[in-house]
Amino acid sequence: MMIYPMFKPKQITMKKKNILLIIWILLLVLTAVEYTFSEVFRYSKIAFFGIMLASFIKYIGVAFQFLELKNAHPFWKSLSVIIVLLFIIVITILYV
């Protein structure tokens, strides 16, 4: 029974580090996807929606995982998501 608590913090740290690593790789992949969409479907609606979706996921990934917004009060989570959603809606109205 005494052994388990000694290993627990390390296990948690490894898990958190792995989550950050996965998010980092995901963010890099999404950045590459954005660039590809821009080059292949330049100025098309497909490019617009693909790039905006990728940007939204990247924003959420950085805010909730890197900035640890996932641990914050619901107000701060809601505020961050509402601000970016409003921005994306306005940009979509103006661009499409």
Added chain:
Amino acid sequence: MDHKNFYYPPGGILIWIIIALELITFMGGLVAFAVYRNNNIALVQESQHHLSALIGTINTAILITGGYFMAVGIKKIKIGHTDDAAKMILYAIITGLMFLALKGYEYYDKIIDGIGMSTNTFFSFYWLITGFHFIHVTVAILILSALYIGIRRNKYSKDDFFDVETGGAFWHLCDLIWILVFPIFYLL
């Protein structure tokens, strides 16, 4: 510290007020640009050809990598691995300097081509918004440098890392702003 408490989000409430205000300010600038673009699509698309989407993409990857190092650094200091935390923050500083160097090259390239703030409204927005972001990254590097020195001098530990968390939040703010600026100017 209980981050679930309204007054104690990661990094503290003051930095979150700054984050919210900064995001709204940059978004306002980008929406103003989008309104301008809506009425001048041909000119904007012609001007965009002077920007390198590849350089923008590489810079985005660099900044995101810096964000990853900073996030790992905060995890490390929370469990008392201060040496590792300092190392991660140093890596984040290096990525920040790489971002500034590449952005500086991009600016230099524009200046050599005779493209300045007064070239047209597209480039007025471009210089203004990316320039403000450039200043933010510069300030973030200075903050991280101070934190790095602080950790090396044992000022921060697993029991006292609030400043590190706050500095990290400012660093991630630069990530968040760039994630929105990058597609608007370089890709769409």
